[in-house]
Amino acid sequence: MRLRLQRTGGFSLDLDLSLPATGVTALFGPSGSGKTTALRCVAGLERPDEGYIEIGGQCWQDSARGHHLPTWQRPLGYVFQEASLFPHLDVRGNLAYGLKRRGGGPHRLPEVQELLGIGHLLDRRVQGLSGGERQRVAIARALLTQPRLLLLDEPLSAIDTARRLEILPWLERLRDDARIPMLYVTHAADEMVRLADTLVLMEGGRVRACGPVTDVLLQEGPHLLPADDIGVLLLGQVLERDSRWSLARIGFAGGSLWLPDDGKPPRSAVRVRVLARDVSIATEQPQATSVQNLLPCEVVELRPDSKAQVLVRLACADATGGSGLLARITARAAHGLALQPGQQVWAQVKAAALVE
Numbered sequence: 001m002r003l004r005l006q007r008t009g010g011f012s013l014d015l016d017l018s019l020p021a022t023g024v025t026a027l028f029g030p031s032g033s034g035k036t037t038a039l040r041c042v043a044g045l046e047r048p049d050e051g052y053i054e055i056g057g058q059c060w061q062d063s064a065r066g067h068h069l070p071t072w073q074r075p076l077g078y079v080f081q082e083a084s085l086f087p088h089l090d091v092r093g094n095l096a097y098g099l100k101r102r103g104g105g106p107h108r109l110p111e112v113q114e115l116l117g118i119g120h121l122l123d124r125r126v127q128g129l130s131g132g133e134r135q136r137v138a139i140a141r142a143l144l145t146q147p148r149l150l151l152l153d154e155p156l157s158a159i160d161t162a163r164r165l166e167i168l169p170w171l172e173r174l175r176d177d178a179r180i181p182m183l184y185v186t187h188a189a190d191e192m193v194r195l196a197d198t199l200v201l202m203e204g205g206r207v208r209a210c211g212p213v214t215d216v217l218l219q220e221g222p223h224l225l226p227a228d229d230i231g232v233l234l235l236g237q238v239l240e241r242d243s244r245w246s247l248a249r250i251g252f253a254g255g256s257l258w259l260p261d262d263g264k265p266p267r268s269a270v271r272v273r274v275l276a277r278d279v280s281i282a283t284e285q286p287q288a289t290s291v292q293n294l295l296p297c298e299v300v301e302l303r304p305d306s307k308a309q310v311l312v313r314l315a316c317a318d319a320t321g322g323s324g325l326l327a328r329i330t331a332r333a334a335h336g337l338a339l340q341p342g343q344q345v346w347a348q349v350k351a352a353a354l355v356e
């Protein structure tokens, strides 16, 4: 899609993006960077000055030809910050609305109910639902229209932290099982890290970076995350479990890590977050160390992080898919080890967390 839009207040949007037709694409960026405006253009709720939008081979917008498919003709589902359910209907009535709007495909109510765990809520009034339940019903209603694309605009921002954690696994299930592409607007780093396959990083109405979430986080994470959140995301799978020590070995392109076992069986897909503050560097292979994870790496880049610290970008030495790590060490240590790009080192990963 290509979008150009100029607002009277001075804001302008200028995007040119080709996105994969699968998985979750997160539009991530600070407040006012244009995420919602971009989503509204895709939905046809806002008309860009110039725009070309093609979704799955179907043209929704081509301003050069004066073509603008109205919102109601775009096969999309839109989930807002606050679930916009009909208050006078119960959950079943709200879902029936979605079914009525479906484009003639098969009836998928049982499947969608199961996917979002809302079967037990069908007879409840919507006023009595928690924020998380309301959003699950809103997503179910959107799915029942059988959209080709699901748009979600900060669907968890009106929900308190405990409930957000409850609803995230449902969104992960949706991503993994529903096989419908999603454009997901958020400014919450934890949601982006858990859900995104592709990351579009927005700034001042422009795209600062776009690509697989792992790559964009490795390159741009230091600019966009708070210092304590700087790190990388690794996509991997459970290789084996050591029940004696309650550890699981997670393999990823570039090596493997032993992490606390969270019960997932071998071959399960997992996401692992390794924070820069939990990675240290040795120039020779440490012999006796309490650190369980030692990975041979090559130094790619050193960049000052503060007066006292540097961030070191590392490429895992046997990487087949370009996995990398970030290490935050003191400037004095970097000087003492004479670290420089191209140097072979050992990364010591003190801790890492499974994010799903």
Ligand SMILES: Nc1ncnc2c1ncn2[C@@H]1O[C@H](COP(=O)(O)OP(=O)(O)OP(=O)(O)O)[C@@H](O)[C@H]1O
Pocket (backbone or CB within 6 Å): 007, 009, 011, 029, 030, 031, 032, 033, 034, 035, 036, 037, 038, 187
């Ligand atoms: N209806 C409107 N009329 C005029 N200006 C608007 C309108 N809606 C948004 N804007 C402006 O357009 C710019 C982009 O807003 P937008 O809501 O797209 O950003 P955002 O990245 O989604 O922000 P947030 O995370 O706060 O929702 C902002 O400067 C905003 O003030």
